[in-house]
Amino acid sequence: MRSTSAAATITPSLLSSSTSFTSGRTFKFPVKTSIPVKFRWRKPTTTSAASSPSNGIASCKSNSNAFRRRALMYMATASFLLSQSTSYAVAADYGASEGSLLHEEIRKVLSKAKAAGLLRLVFHDAGTFDKDDKTGGMNGSVVYELERPENAGLKKSLKILEKAKIQVDAVEPVSWADMIAVAGAEAILVCGGPKIPVQLGRLDANRYIFLHRMADPDGKLPEESLDVIALKQCFDRKGFTTKELVALSGAHTLGSKGFGNPVVFDNSYYKILLEKPWLSSDGMSSMIGLPSDRALVEDDDCMRWISKYANDQSLFFEDFKNVYIKLVNTGAKWRRSA
Numbered sequence: 001m002r003s004t005s006a007a008a009t010i011t012p013s014l015l016s017s018s019t020s021f022t023s024g025r026t027f028k029f030p031v032k033t034s035i036p037v038k039f040r041w042r043k044p045t046t047t048s049a050a051s052s053p054s055n056g057i058a059s060c061k062s063n064s065n066a067f068r069r070r071a072l073m074y075m076a077t078a079s080f081l082l083s084q085s086t087s088y089a090v091a092a093d094y095g096a097s098e099g100s101l102l103h104e105e106i107r108k109v110l111s112k113a114k115a116a117g118l119l120r121l122v123f124h125d126a127g128t129f130d131k132d133d134k135t136g137g138m139n140g141s142v143v144y145e146l147e148r149p150e151n152a153g154l155k156k157s158l159k160i161l162e163k164a165k166i167q168v169d170a171v172e173p174v175s176w177a178d179m180i181a182v183a184g185a186e187a188i189l190v191c192g193g194p195k196i197p198v199q200l201g202r203l204d205a206n207r208y209i210f211l212h213r214m215a216d217p218d219g220k221l222p223e224e225s226l227d228v229i230a231l232k233q234c235f236d237r238k239g240f241t242t243k244e245l246v247a248l249s250g251a252h253t254l255g256s257k258g259f260g261n262p263v264v265f266d267n268s269y270y271k272i273l274l275e276k277p278w279l280s281s282d283g284m285s286s287m288i289g290l291p292s293d294r295a296l297v298e299d300d301d302c303m304r305w306i307s308k309y310a311n312d313q314s315l316f317f318e319d320f321k322n323v324y325i326k327l328v329n330t331g332a333k334w335r336r337s338a
Helices: 053-085 091-094 101-109 114-127 155-167 176-190 230-236 242-253 268-275 290-298 300-311 312-328
Strands: none
Touching: 101 155, 101 176, 101 300, 114 155, 114 242, 114 312, 155 176, 176 312, 230 242, 230 290, 242 268, 242 290, 242 300, 242 312, 268 290, 268 300, 290 300, 300 312
C-alpha cells in the first residue's frame, strides 16, 4: 500500500545489473547494447595485371589485409554485443534447486527482521501493473522509483538485496525483477510461510523500455486510505479477484502493522481483523492496521474469505502461494529461450 514519507535516492551501483568498470570517459548506466550488427561483403577491387602487374599484386594484398582486419573487428564487436544481449539467458537456470546460487546468496543476507521489507519490495515493484494500458508489473523498475513517497524505506531493502546480487552477477547476471521475486518468496519461507516456486527469466525495465521511461507510471499502487469499493476496483484493474485481494492482504501479518508476531508468517492477520481491535477505546489497539486493512471487514465478500483464512491456515497458505506466483508474473516481460 502507498504511504507518504521523505524521498529517497539511489546509488549508481543499484542501476547496473553486473559489476561496473572504470574508464577515462564518462558513461551512463545501464547501457543498452542490443544493437544489431550488419555484415556487408565487399568484393576486393584489383588492378588489371596486364596493365600493371606489380600494382595489381600490391592492391590485392592491401585489400586482402584490409578485409582480414575488418573481419576481425566485426567478429570482436559481434562477440561483445552478443554477450551483452544474451547475458540474461542463463538466469532461467537459477532456482532449479534449493541449493542454487541465487537462493543461497539471498539467504545469506536475509533474516526474519528484514523479511517484511523485502516482501514490501515485491508488492511495490509488481503492484504498479495496469491491465488496461499494459504498464507496470514485475520488471525491476522500483530501482528507479525510490524517490516516490510511497516507496520510502525501500532503499534499505534494496541495499540488502544488492549484496546478494553482486555475488550472483559475478557468476551469471540476473535481473532485478528475478532477484526481488525470489527474495520475497524466501522472506515468506524464513518466517514460517509456504514454500513458493518462482519461475525465472524476467527482463528488467531497462532492457525493453527507452531510458527515459524505465520507471513505471506514477500513482498505480493502491493507496492505504482507499475504502473497500475503491480497493476492489483498484485490484480488479490489476487482474485480481476479491479472493486474491484478501489473500495478498495477509502479507501484512509481517511487519509492524500490529497483526500478531511481526516476524511470523501465519493467519493472525485474519483472526485480528475479525476482532476489529481498532474499535476499542484502547489507544494502542486503535493503531492496528491500515485503513485499507480495516475496510476489508466492511464487505461481505471479503468477510467470507477473511473468515475462511482465519479458521484454516493451510487454505490461506495455499491461496497465498498461488496468488504470489500470479503477482510476480503479472506484467513481466520474459526472455526468449536461448
